[in-house]
Amino acid sequence: MIDFDLIAWDDEDEPGGNVQHIATNGLTIEEIEQVLRDPANRPILSRSTGRPAVFGATATGKDIFVVYEVLVSEPVIVIRPVTAYEPMPE
DSSP, X not given: OOOOSEEOOOOTXXXXXXXXXXXXXXXXXXXXXXXXXXXXXXXXXXXXXXXXXXXXXXXXXXXXXEEEEEEEOSSSXXXXXXXXXXXXXX
């Protein structure tokens, strides 16, 4: 389970923000939050960035990979999704 209290999202109209970035990958805030909040999903490290990440399924049936950063760790833990996408099958 990922340990956090809040998820930070950029404004929807912010160019290059995380909301627009995930939308270009065909995903929604709701899908990202489902995967981040699922207690069955365990954090790992992204091989390409070294940032924390999680892999999981959405209620819409998509398997997605979410990379995030920890913005604040005290007194509450705030994370910010950096990117999210459906991995290509191997």
